[in-house]
Amino acid sequence: MSRLLQALFGRLPIGWLQLTHNRTRFAAALAGVAFANVLVFVQLGIMNSMGAATLRPYDFFQADIMISAGDANSLTDGGTTTFGIDPVKPGFLAPEISGDLNLLQVQDAAILDRLACGLARDEAAAIRPQSPLSFETQGRTVTACATFAGGGGFGGDGYMLVSDQTFLSLFNSRSSTAPDHILLTLRPGAQPRAVVARLKDLISDPGLRIRTQAEAAQEDLRPQQTRRPTGIIFRFGVLIGVLVGLVIVCQVLSTDVADHLRGYATFKAMGYGPRFFLGVVFEQALVLGVLGFLPGLAVGTTFQTAMGRITTLPLAMTPSMAISVFVGTVVFSALSRAIATRRLAAADPADLF
Numbered sequence: 001m002s003r004l005l006q007a008l009f010g011r012l013p014i015g016w017l018q019l020t021h022n023r024t025r026f027a028a029a030l031a032g033v034a035f036a037n038v039l040v041f042v043q044l045g046i047m048n049s050m051g052a053a054t055l056r057p058y059d060f061f062q063a064d065i066m067i068s069a070g071d072a073n074s075l076t077d078g079g080t081t082t083f084g085i086d087p088v089k090p091g092f093l094a095p096e097i098s099g100d101l102n103l104l105q106v107q108d109a110a111i112l113d114r115l116a117c118g119l120a121r122d123e124a125a126a127i128r129p130q131s132p133l134s135f136e137t138q139g140r141t142v143t144a145c146a147t148f149a150g151g152g153g154f155g156g157d158g159y160m161l162v163s164d165q166t167f168l169s170l171f172n173s174r175s176s177t178a179p180d181h182i183l184l185t186l187r188p189g190a191q192p193r194a195v196v197a198r199l200k201d202l203i204s205d206p207g208l209r210i211r212t213q214a215e216a217a218q219e220d221l222r223p224q225q226t227r228r229p230t231g232i233i234f235r236f237g238v239l240i241g242v243l244v245g246l247v248i249v250c251q252v253l254s255t256d257v258a259d260h261l262r263g264y265a266t267f268k269a270m271g272y273g274p275r276f277f278l279g280v281v282f283e284q285a286l287v288l289g290v291l292g293f294l295p296g297l298a299v300g301t302t303f304q305t306a307m308g309r310i311t312t313l314p315l316a317m318t319p320s321m322a323i324s325v326f327v328g329t330v331v332f333s334a335l336s337r338a339i340a341t342r343r344l345a346a347a348d349p350a351d352l353f
Contacts, residue, residue, distance in 0.1 A: 005283060015283030018260055025252075030292045032248035033329070036241055037296025038303065040325055043237035045304040045315045050231060052314040053153035054224050057081075058217045060094050060150070060159070063183035064192045065199070066216045070207035072180040074220040081156040084167025092183050097161065100146035103129060104163040110142050113150035115312045116158020138170040152312040154230055183213075242332060250336035256284065282334060289333035293326050 005013035019026050057075045060083070087105045090098035103109055112133070114124035124147055127133050133144045142162070150159040168174055186195060192212045199210050211219065225231040257264070264277060301317040308315035 001287075005287075013283060015280045016287055018256055018280075019284055019287060025255075029248070029252040029288055030295070032252070033288050033292025033333075034294075034296040034299065036244045036248060037293055037325060037329060038300045039241035039244060040238055040328070041296065041300030041317070041321070042303055042307075043234050043241055044321050044325070045300070045307070045317070046313075047225070047231065047234035047238065048318070048321065049308075049313040049315045050154055050224055050234065051221055053151065054221050055217050056151060056153065056314070057083075057159065058213060058220075060097060060148070060161075061092055061183060061213070062094060062185070063092055063213045064186045064190075065184040065196060066211055066213050067182040067184070067199070067203075068209040068211070068216065069178065069180050070209065072209075075181065075216070076153075076156065081159050082167065082170065083159065083161045084164045085161060087163045091185065097148050100148075103145040104161070104166070106143075106145075107163075108140060108142050108166055108169070109162070110144045110166070111146045111148055111161040112144035113158035113160060114147035115149055115151040116160075117152045117312055118157060140170060142166075142170075151314060154224075158312075242328065246332045246336055250339050252288065254339070257281065285333035285336055286330065289330040293329050296329075297322060297325075 002013050002016060005016050019029075054074070085093070085101075085104070087101050087103075090101045093101060097111060100111055104111065112119070112124070112127065114121075114127070116124075123133065127144050127147050129145045134141055135144070136142075142160075144160075148161070152158050162170070164176065168176060184195075186192060196210055196212060203210065209216075225235075267276065297317075304315045304317055307313070
């Protein structure tokens with residue numbers, strides 16, 4: 001490390017030597033930075049999983065335009081996470097599901113989310129048309145003949161697809177004339193936005209929401225991240241993690257500056273200017289940021305993997321997440337550097353002895 005820093009800064013790595021002089025304090029500082037990184041990683045992972053879980057149901061369907069009822073604020077609102085669909089229209093479903101759609105022509109048959117919370121993985125893996133799984137829901141016996149990969153979310157534990165007739169049998173209060181969503185596919189070459197504008201002119205009911213499927217997904221995601229309590233809480237969690245890291249690094253650097261104040265005074269009396277001292281403390285901030293990030297990345301990845309397995313939420317470390325946290329760690333370490341050198345920059349060498 002000393003040789004690398006010497007090559008990078010073109011001088012003796014004074015900052016590194018000062019940090020490693022007290023190995024116990026150095027290890028504690030790295031642990032503090034790593035802890036802050038883990039906190040940020042976990043909060044970012046949960047926040048990102050909320051977005052992925054919100055958008056996941058849109059992957060089950062293939063459509064260009066979605067016409068939604070006024071009380072169906074999202075794809076999973078207006079009832080349950082049970083989807084009632086026409087079993088003879090496979091073109092509106094993702095390939096993973098459309099191949100089993102004919103199974104739903106049997107009354108009370110279902111395609112079940114094999115990643116649903118509470119469903120044992122070995123039990124889900126055994127579901128086949130030849131070995132179905134029967135269970136009670138809404139006072140009726142439903143038989144799952146196939147599965148698909150859905151996963152739990154913040155609004156439910158999983159998903160289930162049934163035919164439109166089975167859906168009406170399960171939910172007696174619902175009517176076939178009042179669906180939550182109507183899906184439309186367009187001919188090749190048609191412009192979805194132009195068709196949406198035309199439909200809005202033709203349909204007089206102001207309560208209906210006519211959008212492209214991509215727009216519907218984004219409209220569903222935006223409130224989750226900016227207005228719902230969960231999204232706001234997770235954003236505050238990320239901010240708190242950043243502040244914790246900033247305080248830890250700033251405290252370590254300030255303490256180190258105070259401990260070596262006489263040495264810095266000697267350099268200052270010899271004619272070294274503020275840039276030299278900023279460089280030394282920046283070196284320390286860089287070391288703490290980089291070396292604290294690596295264990296934070298490892299622990300954060302482990303936590304997210306474990307949480308994803310337990311909750312079935314789409315929790316995973318992504319390259320963009322790792323890069324953003326790394327850049328943020330280095331930037332805030334550099335900011336801590338500036339704070340830590342304020343006392344040194346204002347001090348008179350004669351007053352430091």
